Amino acid sequence: MSGIQYLKNQLPVILINLLGMLALALFLIAGGNSVQTVLFIFVIWLFVLASCLLFFYISRKKYLNKLLDMAEQLEERYLLPEIMQPPERADEQVFYQIMKMAEKSMLERIGEVQRERKEYKEYIEQWIHEVKTPITAMKLICENNRCSFTRELMAELENINRFTEQALYYARSEHTEKDYSVREICLGNVIHGAIADNKYLLRQNSVAVTVDNVKYSIYSDDKWLRFILDQIISNAVKYHTDQPVLHFSAVKENDRIVLSVEDNGIGIPESDLPRIFEKGFTGQNGRLVHSSTGIGLYLCRRLCDKLGIGISARSAGKGTAIFLSFHINDFVAGVQG
Numbered sequence: 001m002s003g004i005q006y007l008k009n010q011l012p013v014i015l016i017n018l019l020g021m022l023a024l025a026l027f028l029i030a031g032g033n034s035v036q037t038v039l040f041i042f043v044i045w046l047f048v049l050a051s052c053l054l055f056f057y058i059s060r061k062k063y064l065n066k067l068l069d070m071a072e073q074l075e076e077r078y079l080l081p082e083i084m085q086p087p088e089r090a091d092e093q094v095f096y097q098i099m100k101m102a103e104k105s106m107l108e109r110i111g112e113v114q115r116e117r118k119e120y121k122e123y124i125e126q127w128i129h130e131v132k133t134p135i136t137a138m139k140l141i142c143e144n145n146r147c148s149f150t151r152e153l154m155a156e157l158e159n160i161n162r163f164t165e166q167a168l169y170y171a172r173s174e175h176t177e178k179d180y181s182v183r184e185i186c187l188g189n190v191i192h193g194a195i196a197d198n199k200y201l202l203r204q205n206s207v208a209v210t211v212d213n214v215k216y217s218i219y220s221d222d223k224w225l226r227f228i229l230d231q232i233i234s235n236a237v238k239y240h241t242d243q244p245v246l247h248f249s250a251v252k253e254n255d256r257i258v259l260s261v262e263d264n265g266i267g268i269p270e271s272d273l274p275r276i277f278e279k280g281f282t283g284q285n286g287r288l289v290h291s292s293t294g295i296g297l298y299l300c301r302r303l304c305d306k307l308g309i310g311i312s313a314r315s316a317g318k319g320t321a322i323f324l325s326f327h328i329n330d331f332v333a334g335v336q337g
Contacts, residue, residue, distance in 0.1 A: 194229035
């Protein structure tokens with residue numbers, strides 16, 4: 001609240017006091033009082049008026065600044081009435097009641113949205129679990145009737161399974177702590193498991209896969225990590241060149257194990273690189289591949305943040321490298337050593 005705005009709001013009070021001073025001056029002069037006496041009364045009156053305005057301005061500004069500070073510290077600012085002291089002024093009590101009514105309406109609406117969101121999430125999870133049954137059945141049928149047609153069908157089933165998994169993990173990514181189990185796992189086993197999950201897709205696109213120096217033990221969740229690798233493998237295949245190559249390797253850097261997944265695909269434009277982990281961002285390459293949704297790498301970043309895994313990307317015009325960084329638990333490593 002600025003001083004000028006406060007004076008504008010107090011303009012009626014100031015005008016009433018000036019009219020009162022004028023009326024008093026006319027009365028005193030008519031009564032035979034000297035001009036010096038009238039001026040002295042005017043000075044006292046103006047001093048008292050200015051002091052009152054200044055006092056109320058300072059106290060009012062202090063109160064309003066306190067409210068602003070409390071509002072800024074709240075994550076849910078609609079809860080401000082809960083921490084406010086009920087005001088004493090009659091006009092402020094009216095606004096306070098309006099704020100309480102707005103807060104109640106907001107809480108009711110939030111509760112309704114949360115219930116609808118929970119029901120929708122439960123439905124999506126149930127639907128995904130149900131649809132996995134026919135997918136598994138079709139896989140078994142294809143496995144028992146091997147031919148060129150069923151191999152192509154298996155690759156498409158892998159795509160369907162990946163999309164259903166993506167939807168499931170997206171639904172659960174908000175509360176991953178309820179679903180993950182962090183334990184010591186072999187990085188190589190997770191990588192080979194992810195490659196096996198995508199074997200028909202890799203074979204269909206003639207992707208040469210190499211794995212070097214990945215015999216490290218890390219602490220993470222096997223299922224969530226395989227999902228992250230599935231998304232990275234899928235992207236590498238989606239944006240491949242004529243002779244695609246996918247290379248997995250790991251190194252130990254200080255207190256971290258860094259896994260790199262490199263391909264020789266079309267690469268990522270430098271202008272797109274900082275945004276590839278944003279939700280819904282497809283970039284220049286995504287406009288060429290119409291199946292791109294901009295969800296895969298966003299989910300990877302979100303899950304990595306939840307699991308404490310560092311994730312970054314590098315591309316120099318051709319080919320892309322995704323790096324996953326796993327923190328080494330010094331205490332556990334010391335006990336095992």
